[in-house]
Amino acid sequence: MQLHWNYDYRTSSDMQTVSQFIDKLGGTIAVANGLELAPTTVSSWKTSNSIPKWREDALRSFAAAKGFPYPDSFAAPDQADAA
Numbered sequence: 001m002q003l004h005w006n007y008d009y010r011t012s013s014d015m016q017t018v019s020q021f022i023d024k025l026g027g028t029i030a031v032a033n034g035l036e037l038a039p040t041t042v043s044s045w046k047t048s049n050s051i052p053k054w055r056e057d058a059l060r061s062f063a064a065a066k067g068f069p070y071p072d073s074f075a076a077p078d079q080a081d082a083a
Contacts, residue, residue, distance in 0.1 A: 015073045019046040025066055034062045 022042060025031050032039040035058050045051050051059060051074055060070040 016071060017046075018049045018051060018074065021063075021068075021071060021074070022046055024068060025063055031059070031062065035059065 028042045032042045
């Protein structure tokens, strides 16, 4: 028996890693190209599981254009409290 999972992460409130989020956006190269960054920059976010605060607005816009909300869990504490 083969199981098929149709889970849409766009509607999930579950926490996800930076790596999972970047992969949903098309992967390291797609995000790097979309933000006009070197792939090594985006790869470092995946490795460290963090996104620099000063890159969040650009990534948030990129994600929105692809139909994905920016995870609240990625926001810096002062931003999450203000939301």
